[in-house]
Amino acid sequence: MLALPENDIDAALFCQLTRQAAGLYRTAPTQALLLLTRALALWRGPALLDTGQGLISRMAYTRLTETRLAAYEYYFDAALLLDLHREIITELHPLHDRYPLRERFCEQLISALYRSGRQAEALDVYHRTRRRLADSLGxxxxxxxxxxxxxxxRREPLTV
Known part of the structure; x- marks a missing residue:
């Protein structure tokens, strides 16, 4: 077994940075965005790619993947709080397409599109997501x- 300091392990550092940002993204979105940018830069493909299919590996994979998706949610919320809605649309689209049943990505994409003056696209995203939820899960x-x-x-302002 290899014993390393926790900060030398990308997964541990990723989780630590994400936890820090989770506590800051509403009150200090700029700082949270910097932490999350650093955390997400550590990600280089599927988690635990060559660790096998054992129960412990699968559980760790699931935990890391969920933490990664939460990091993206915090990242997009912080960006929306900083009025960076136009900048995040291209990042949000593929995540929403890959995880179409994750409603938070849908909410964030709708918000970014709507705040960018793209109301029709925002409504289309909602309707496609609604159909997927109905067809996949009822x-x-x-x-x-x-x-x-x-x-x-109603063309009302959207808040994060």
């Missing part, structure tokens, strides 16, 4: 996503 969008959709329809 569910309707959650309250937060539905409320956001209604605000876009």
């Amino acid at each position: 569910l309707e969008p959650g309250d937060a996503l539905r409320e956001q959709f209604e605000k876009v329809l």
